[in-house]
């Protein structure tokens with residue numbers, strides 16, 4: 337099976353390409369076809385002729401989307417629609433990667449796939465619109481919502497915490513947003529399984545368990561042996577971030593388990609990430625390439641207060 341990954345240079349896309357190397361995966365970056373350009377997307381499908389496509393490209397900077405809602409719509413909604421139309425025309429199935437930020441966070445139990453989206457931010461609205469457009473064009477498409485991605489091939493929350501901890505005695509982190517951290521490799525494995533088993537419909541896919549960003553930061557430092565750095569809990573209001581985020585956006589993994597997949601706990605996934613990161617930093621080892629931070633960077637470092645900890649990017 338030939339699987340086209342659009343967004344191959346991103347945090348998730350790079351893990352998909354890496355894991356899919358021997359499974360028929362081919363990667364496409366923005367240079368291969370900007371998804372805002374319908375003709376370029378059609379040409380990409382004509383060149384590659386995939387059986388299945390995973391759309392991992394997005395404008396995923398949550399505060400950036402709030403500042404540039406037009407760009408969020410262009411990429412996350414209209415771009416997704418261009419990809420869905422090209423997939424329909426060329427006979428490719430489609431997986432659209434979406435987000436827990438389509439929910440408003442008013443619940444206090446995990447979000448099921450039957451819960452209606454009610455996004456708070458421009459990013460969430462553009463992704464919810466992308467989901468709807470994809471399902472309208474390709475009713476057999478698969479929408480995979482995930483959350484709080486981290487991984488070794490991009491900038492992410494654990495990397496930001498470790499960079500800050502190297503130079504600071506105290507870091508301030510938001511403690512009133514609860515979600516499920518998700519390792520890009522674990523999600524990539526689940527997505528490839530969904531692609532290969534022709535899964536359709538909405539799926540929620542995260543590592544197991546949930547925590548606040550504050551708890552996540554504490555665990556990152558504990559597991560890295562950096563217990564001397566103190567973590568101060570702050571509220572979302574104190575973080576000074578532009579876009580509103582859901583207070584609680586844990587995704588129920590019932591739909592994922594129904595596909596025969598069960599992802600490990602976020603703590604186990606974090607340990608694997610730290611091991612991989614350390615191996616990449618050993619002298620003489622092959623370093624995993626860190627792609628530079630881009631304007632369309634993921635919502636990886638938002639929970640750190642700009643005032644106290646500085647912005648790592």
Ligand SMILES: NC(=O)c1ccc[n+]([C@@H]2O[C@H](COP(=O)([O-])OP(=O)(O)OC[C@H]3O[C@@H](n4cnc5c(N)ncnc54)[C@H](OP(=O)(O)O)[C@@H]3O)[C@@H](O)[C@H]2O)c1
Pocket residue numbers: 342343344345346347348349365366369370371372391392393394395396397411415433434435436463482483484485486490630632633634635636
């Ligand atoms: N990161 C998270 O915490 C998180 C959480 C929940 C859901 N998600 C979702 O997971 C998916 C992957 O996110 P990620 O963290 O891997 O994002 P990422 O690291 O920012 O990667 C996104 C990729 O999309 C590409 N892209 C942006 N605009 C494009 C365009 N117009 N045409 C073609 N490619 C374009 C970017 O290429 P350039 O760099 O060249 O612009 C980048 O390589 C997204 O759908 C996101 O909404 C992410």
